[in-house]
Amino acid sequence: MLQHIRPAVVLLVLFTLLTGLVYPLAVTGIAEIAFPRQANGSLIEKDGVVVGSALIGQNFTSDRYFHPRPSATTDTDPNDSTKTIDAPYNAAGSAASNLGPTSQKLVDRVKAGVADWRAKFGAGPVPADAVTTSASGLDPDISPANAFAQVPSVAKARGLDEARVRALVEASVARPALGWIGESRVNVLQLNLALDRIKSS
Structure with a gap:
């Protein structure tokens, strides 16, 4: 044995x-x-203080900033531990909504998102990533179309020239790796930090 x-x-x-x-x-x-x-979390600093990561989105809601795509992450309801509540960009609860195309809840959420988008940024085509969530719920990037559509609103809120804000977005677009891997994208946190630097310059 x-x-x-x-x-x-x-x-x-x-x-x-x-x-x-x-x-x-x-x-x-x-x-x-x-x-x-990357091994240390792709941390982003402002004035020597860590303000976030290039890999995890944050929930910007002010008109003075570019907004991220919606997030479907949740957290435990503080009033009832058996239930959950919406908690956008909750890094401790990374997950998609898992709602399918036939889900009425998803349809209602997207319709509400489209209406909200048009109220904030005007009529015209609504970028898909402006009203749909990512698989992780923590996507730090938005499409260039989404960022450019927000330029007039952000420029107006800050009293800046639209052309200057548009040029900032253009400079912030990350192209596909090797020219064909992935999609063009804009990191929202880095764009908003660059926007703050315009104000202070």
Whole structure:
């Protein structure tokens, strides 16, 4: 019996050390050397203070800032722990709504989003990402079309020339990697920080 148990225990200890200690430390070490910024959360600082991450969206609601796409994340209802409440961009509860195209709740939410968008930013085509949520609920980026559509409203709220704000958006567009991987996008937090710098300059 012992001759069967000993190899099993040795293998258990060996693979525990290998996969639970050596491998994670090796991967972490390589990431710290090759991609230090990404390995530490792609943090963004303003005046030496961390204000967010380039990888996690934030809920901007002021007319003076560009708005992110909607978020379907939730949190526990403080009044009833068996229920949840909407909590946009709750990083502790990353998730999609899982509502399908036949869901009346989804249809109603998108219709309300379109009406809200047009009330804030005027008539015309509404970018899809302005009224739909991402799979994570924490998407930090919006489409260039979404950002450009918000330019007049943001410029008016800040008393800035539209052309100047539009140029800022254009400079903030991240193109697809290698010219074809992914889609063009605008990081909302970085754009809004750049917007604040215009005010102070």
